Amino acid sequence: MPEDIAAALASRFGESVSDLILGERSILFKAEKDAFHEALSLLKTLGFEHLSDVSVVDYMSEGEFEVVYHLWSHARKERATQKVRIPRESPAIDSVVDLWPGAQIHEREAHELFGIRFEGNPDLSPLFLEDWKEIPPFRKDFDTRAYVKKRYEADE
Amino acid sequence: MNNPEEKEITFVMPFGPQHPASGHFNAMITCAGENVVDLKAYPGYLHRGFEKLMEYRTHVQNTMLSDRVCILDPFSNEMAYVHAAEISSGVEAPERAKYIRAIMAELGRILSHLTWIGIMSSALGLESGAKIAWGDREKIIRLNEVITGGRLYPCYFMPGGVRDDITGDMAGEISRVLDTLEDKGKLYDDFVFFNTTFTTRTNGIGVINAEDAVALGATGPTLRATGMGSDVRKDEPYDAYPCVDLEIVTMEKGDAYSRSMVRRGEIAASISLIRQLLQKMPAGDFKVKWPMTKKVPPGETYFCCEAARGELCFHMVSDGTDKPYRVKIRGPSFSLALAVFPYLSRGVQIADIPAIYWSLDPCPADMDR
Numbered sequence: 145m146p147e148d149i150a151a152a153l154a155s156r157f158g159e160s161v162s163d164l165i166l167g168e169r170s171i172l173f174k175a176e177k178d179a180f181h182e183a184l185s186l187l188k189t190l191g192f193e194h195l196s197d198v199s200v201v202d203y204m205s206e207g208e209f210e211v212v213y214h215l216w217s218h219a220r221k222e223r224a225t226q227k228v229r230i231p232r233e234s235p236a237i238d239s240v241v242d243l244w245p246g247a248q249i250h251e252r253e254a255h256e257l258f259g260i261r262f263e264g265n266p267d268l269s270p271l272f273l274e275d276w277k278e279i280p281p282f283r284k285d286f287d288t289r290a291y292v293k294k295r296y297e298a299d300e
Numbered sequence: 301m302n303n304p305e306e307k308e309i310t311f312v313m314p315f316g317p318q319h320p321a322s323g324h325f326n327a328m329i330t331c332a333g334e335n336v337v338d339l340k341a342y343p344g345y346l347h348r349g350f351e352k353l354m355e356y357r358t359h360v361q362n363t364m365l366s367d368r369v370c371i372l373d374p375f376s377n378e379m380a381y382v383h384a385a386e387i388s389s390g391v392e393a394p395e396r397a398k399y400i401r402a403i404m405a406e407l408g409r410i411l412s413h414l415t416w417i418g419i420m421s422s423a424l425g426l427e428s429g430a431k432i433a434w435g436d437r438e439k440i441i442r443l444n445e446v447i448t449g450g451r452l453y454p455c456y457f458m459p460g461g462v463r464d465d466i467t468g469d470m471a472g473e474i475s476r477v478l479d480t481l482e483d484k485g486k487l488y489d490d491f492v493f494f495n496t497t498f499t500t501r502t503n504g505i506g507v508i509n510a511e512d513a514v515a516l517g518a519t520g521p522t523l524r525a526t527g528m529g530s531d532v533r534k535d536e537p538y539d540a541y542p543c544v545d546l547e548i549v550t551m552e553k554g555d556a557y558s559r560s561m562v563r564r565g566e567i568a569a570s571i572s573l574i575r576q577l578l579q580k581m582p583a584g585d586f587k588v589k590w591p592m593t594k595k596v597p598p599g600e601t602y603f604c605c606e607a608a609r610g611e612l613c614f615h616m617v618s619d620g621t622d623k624p625y626r627v628k629i630r631g632p633s634f635s636l637a638l639a640v641f642p643y644l645s646r647g648v649q650i651a652d653i654p655a656i657y658w659s660l661d662p663c664p665a666d667m668d669r
Binding site for chain 1: 343344347349351353356516517519528530535602604611613617625626628630634635638668
């Protein structure tokens with residue numbers, strides 16, 4: 145169990161880290177926005193050298209995006225998940241490219257599909273969509289079915 | 301010719317998106333003469349937005365969508381999806397279903413690696429290797445049809461088990477196909493893996509060390525070719541994998557040849573795994589009841605399995621309804637093609653680009669989703 149990580153997080157960040165859930169070989173917690181980068185940095189020095197994924201969840205009714213960092217440690221054989229909430233209005237968050245170069249493309253995707261700006265990411269140009277003019281399509285207020293209907297009935 | 305006036309010409313050349321070169325994937329290569337100065341990847345030709353589509357459908361319907369994330373490796377995607385759904389709702393599949401899933405996932409791995417042998421040989425100009433491999437691939441596709449009813453998109457794993465049982469002579473049929481593949485090992489060695497064309501065009505090409513591979517998010521055979529014995533089946537065993545003797549194939553050099561040899565070893569390892577699984581497979585139920593519109597309690601899950609290309613994970617958030625609130629797929633090809641491939645391409649000769657690209661075995665369907 146990654147109890148040492150929980151202890152290290154608690155002693156360094158105190159109340160900025162909350163909702164900690166310890167599993168057999170996993171740890172999951174929420175971090176405040178001002179502490180999230182340092183917390184990730186600490187996790188990296190503790191051995192979580194593989195950034196598996198950066199995932200975004202749109203909690204529209206709460207007016208927030210949740211950015212979820214999924215980490216894996218090859219040495220410890222453990223998973224760590226860190227969540228951070230940011231406001232849905234003009235969402236922006238620091239990039240973690242400085243910690244994991246592989247984060248560049250994950251953040252680029254999140255920028256395209258949710259419209260989150262990652263400060264410090266060198267290239268946030270679109271990956272998948274060509275000439276996209278609507279709101280970012282993976283947000284909850286984007287209705288895929290209505291869009292498809294509008295887009296393809298207009299073509300007929 | 302020695303002309304002092306002649307300057308080195310820099311030009312930009314496309315790699316793909318025509319299918320035979322790269323799959324549905326495009327890269328723009330900036331070259332100075334024969335040397336690659338820079339490479340920029342442009343995916344998106346297969347973007348279907350599955351993660352969003354899944355928010356509109358129930359878990360049973362989504363299993364069918366998860367297949368389509370990567371046509372070359374459908375069982376792994378099903379595996380990750382049904383596990384994420386099962387963990388979210390606290391359901392456990394029966395023992396027999398776990399064995400059937402592992403057997404099909406390993407068959408899927410062989411299927412994917414055989415497809416790769418074909419594409420890789422073709423990219424290097426070894427057309428005979430391509431024909432042999434794709435011929436044998438057909439044997440597994442027919443096996444898929446016999447067992448699941450579908451050739452390429454099986455839709456076979458369901459939350460709570462599998463759709464149908466392995467009955468009658470199906471197990472015998474699997475064994476016979478495995479025997480044939482094993483007998484063909486020497487043929488593949490002669491035509492592909494120890495063929496001079498293959499070895500000279502892959503040896504020492506596209507070398508990456510373990511540290512860089514991890515930093516860029518590489519997993520699977522690409523990471524194992526750098527000497528790291530990382531495999532989700534061993535690190536976080538799921539289904540029937542804890543009950544069998546699993547061999548992790550690793551190589552040391554981290555070049556295109558090592559990556560190829562890892563896959564060669566994995567075909568043999570998977571054959572041995574399936575034999576063990578068939579032998580130990582218990583009798584009993586092959587599924588538990590999972591209603592079409594079963595509600596899943598609120599919560600979230602991150603489940604990873606070892607696909608043919610590496611770590612494949614589904615992040616699933618549920619809000620108490622019968623549909624997922626959010627699904628995020630972490631496909632192994634995403635990092636391989638968009639981070640590792642540009643990194644390996646800078647400074648190589650332009651003729652090495654296909655060898656490097658296909659040695660990573662990226663699947664454009666999986667990187668775009």
